[in-house]
Structures are given as C-alpha cells and as structure tokens.
Amino acid sequence: MDLKSHIRGIPDFPKPGILFYDVSPLLAHGPAWKAAIDQLAEAVRPHKPDVLVGIESRGFLVAAPLALTLGVGFVMVRKHGKLPGDKVKHSYDLEYGTDTIEVQANAVAPGQRVVVLDDLLATGGTMAAAISLLRQIGADVRAAAFLVELTFLKGREKLDVPSLSLMAYD
Numbered sequence: 308m309d310l311k312s313h314i315r316g317i318p319d320f321p322k323p324g325i326l327f328y329d330v331s332p333l334l335a336h337g338p339a340w341k342a343a344i345d346q347l348a349e350a351v352r353p354h355k356p357d358v359l360v361g362i363e364s365r366g367f368l369v370a371a372p373l374a375l376t377l378g379v380g381f382v383m384v385r386k387h388g389k390l391p392g393d394k395v396k397h398s399y400d401l402e403y404g405t406d407t408i409e410v411q412a413n414a415v416a417p418g419q420r421v422v423v424l425d426d427l428l429a430t431g432g433t434m435a436a437a438i439s440l441l442r443q444i445g446a447d448v449r450a451a452a453f454l455v456e457l458t459f460l461k462g463r464e465k466l467d468v469p470s471l472s473l474m475a476y477d
C-alpha cells in the first residue's frame with residue numbers, strides 16, 4: 308500500500324512559503340487508513356505500551372484506533388481549559404508566544420508504559436512538551452510515533468525517546 312499517495316501537500320498554508328502535509332485523504336480512504344493503523348501497530352507493539360496517549364487534536368485521530376488495535380487504553384493530552392478535574396499542565400514556546408497543554412492527574416498510573424501519538428512531527432515542540440507533561444504524572448514514556456515526519460526540521464533531535472514514523476519528507 309502506497310500510503311504517501313494519500314497525503315496531500317498544500318502550498319502556502321497556513322502561511323506563505325509553508326507546504327502543509329494534509330493527512331485528511333489518508334483518513335478518508337478506508338483501506339489505506341486501515342493499512343496505516345496496522346503498520347503503526349507493528350511499529351509500536353514492541354515498545355509494549357500499557358496506554359497510548361494522543362495529542363489534541365489530530366493525535367486523537369491516530370491514537371484512538373491504534374489503542375483499539377493494540378487492545379490498550381487511550382488517554383488525551385488536551386489544549387488548556389478543556390479537561391475537568393485535577394490536572395497537570397505544561398507550557399512551551401511557540402514561534403510567537405507560548406501554549407499550554409494539560410492531562411488529568413490520574414490519567415496514567417505512575418510507572419505505566421506509554422507511547423505518545425501525533426499525526427505529524429515537525430519541529431518536535433509539541434511532542435517534547437507532551438512527553439514532559441506525561442513524566443510529571445509519573446508515566447514511563449517509551450516512544451513517540453507519527454504518521455508523517457518532516458525530517459528537514461530535525462524534530463526527532465528534541466525527543467529523548469525512540470521516534471517512529473510511517474512516512475518521511477525532506
């Protein structure tokens with residue numbers, strides 16, 4: 308299955324000069340989407356996760372079906388202000404300003420093995436922040452996994468866990 312044929316490059320989004328890699332056609336194609344989740348399952352399974360974490364919002368699309376495939380639980384890392392109850396937060400720098408993500412304080416039991424999912428690895432800032440956040444609640448983060456990696460941005464150099472991706476662009 309040629310998964311890359313289901314990724315669409317859209318020039319000048321969200322800003323002039325940026326080529327946006329859109330995963331929507333992959334999700335919209337039943338057999339290709341199933342193949343992508345099955346391939347990610349093979350890559351993630353050796354890390355023996357107890358729980359998968361998805362990063363809002365596109366990470367949810369990947370982590371939830373993968374958790375079902377692997378037969379493990381699914382936990383949400385959300386943008387601030389969305390989760391009820393006791394939470395832990397982590398702020399990180401963006402190109403302009405900062406952003407904050409949150410997780411429920413008891414979402415992962417201390418020492419549980421976690422693999423974190425997102426659709427795309429660009430600069431790595433989002434994933435690095437999610438890993439820091441999860442460690443605050445005691446998670447044992449074993450790997451980060453993505454559909455797409457923009458290798459020229461060297462995001463994996465920001466991550467101190469193995470980085471798994473199905474498709475790379477440089």
Ligand code: PRP
Binds near residue numbers: 362366425434462
């Ligand atoms: C995009 C993408 C990743 C992140 C990658 O999310 O889904 O989460 O950016 O960029 P980075 O590696 O440079 O941090 P975005 O913040 O656009 O939000 P969304 O998932 O809600 O669409």
Ligand code: MG
Binds near residue numbers: 362363364366
């Ligand atoms: Mg995202």
